[in-house]
Amino acid sequence: DAGITQSPRHKVTETGTPVTLRCHQTENHRYMYWYRQDPGHGLRLIHYSYGVKDTDKGEVSDGYSVYRSKTEDFLLTLESATSSQTSVYFCAISESWNQPQHFGDGTRLSIL
Amino acid sequence: AQKVTQAQTEISVVEKEDVTLDCVYETRDTTYYLFWYKQPPSGELVFLIRRNSFDEQNEISGRYSWNFQKSTSSFNFTITASQVVDSAVYFCALNAGNNRKLIWGLGTSLAVNP
Numbered sequence: 001d002a003g004i005t006q007s008p009r010h011k012v013t014e015t016g017t018p019v020t021l022r023c024h025q026t027e028n029h030r031y032m033y034w035y036r037q038d039p040g041h042g043l044r045l046i047h048y049s050y051g052v053k054d055t056d057k058g059e060v061s062d063g064y065s066v067y068r069s070k071t072e073d074f075l076l077t078l079e080s081a082t083s084s085q086t087s088v089y090f091c092a093i094s095e096s097w098n099q100p101q102h103f104g105d106g107t108r109l110s111i112l
Numbered sequence: 113a114q115k116v117t118q119a120q121t122e123i124s125v126v127e128k129e130d131v132t133l134d135c136v137y138e139t140r141d142t143t144y145y146l147f148w149y150k151q152p153p154s155g156e157l158v159f160l161i162r163r164n165s166f167d168e169q170n171e172i173s174g175r176y177s178w179n180f181q182k183s184t185s186s187f188n189f190t191i192t193a194s195q196v197v198d199s200a201v202y203f204c205a206l207n208a209g210n211n212r213k214l215i216w217g218l219g220t221s222l223a224v225n226p
Contacts, residue, residue: 031212042203042218043157050212058213090157097212098145098164103157 003027006091006104014112019078021107023091025071031094032074033101034058034066036087043090049074050097081111114139116206118217125194126225133189133220135204141165144208146180146187151219152200160202163187194224 003026013019023032033048035058045058047066055066063085067075078085088108092101115138125131137146148160161171163180171178175192191198204217 040218043216045213048212056212088155092157097210098207100147100159100162101214102159105156 004091004093004102004104006089006107008107009105010108012110012112013081015082016080019081019109019111021076021089021091021109023074023076023093023104025074025093027093027095027102028071029093029095030071031097031101032068033092033094034064034074034076035090035092036060036085037090037106038087046076046089083111085109086111114141114206114208114211114215116204116215116217118202118204118220120220121218122221122223124223124225127196128193129224130190130192131194131222131224133191133202133204133222135187135189135217137185137187137204137206137215139206139208141209144206147205147207147214148178148187148189149203149205150200151203152197157203160189191222194222196224196226198222199224 005024007022031050034046035043037043044060046060046064047058049055049068065077088106090106091104094101117136144165146163150158168180177190179188201219201221203219206215
């Protein structure tokens with residue numbers, strides 16, 4: 001299995017609070033992605049990174065920011081969480097843009 | 113526009129039946145890649161296969177097989193002699209041109225009943 005660790009695995013927080021999710025990889029892959037998964041919507045890309053400090057938006061980036069300080073770590077921040085951001089968040093990594101993405105185990109985030 | 117359609121939202125079969133999951137894609141690019149992923153009830157996403165647009169050979173891996181047909185823009189997935197452990201949501205995805213992003217289908221939920 002690809003070495004991908006997401007933390008925390010579960011989090012419950014209140015509306016308006018900041019939340020940061022962490023994705024850590026040990027594969028030295030260049031690409032890292034953050035997705036959210038909601039019933040009826042499949043997987044939706046939030047942001048992705050193609051190198052250290054190189055990031056780009058996905059289809060549902062509003063309300064989210066990301067930071068990649070080093071190859072291993074990709075942080076997703078909800079600056080002011082809203083109930084609509086309650087979801088399961090997945091991190092993925094890939095060697096290149098056209099190679100398979102490998103996923104972490106997910107973070108279940110509930111915003112009350 | 114790039115798009116992936118998995119028309120079957122849910123499929124239910126009895127163990128040992130064969131089942132085919134459909135995936136239809138749209139792209140104008142001549143170079144593209146197609147993927148299948150499995151998400152069992154435990155929630156993790158597991159990569160199954162990658163196929164590029166220049167390789168139309170069908171792929172077989174144990175009970176799993178994939179039929180790639182450019183003429184119909186389809187990349188269908190067949191499970192032979194299905195088992196309860198095959199119960200999962202299966203996603204088809206497309207990466208076309210130099211797009212760094214995967215285009216995902218909405219998934220097909222497969223239930224294999226004993």
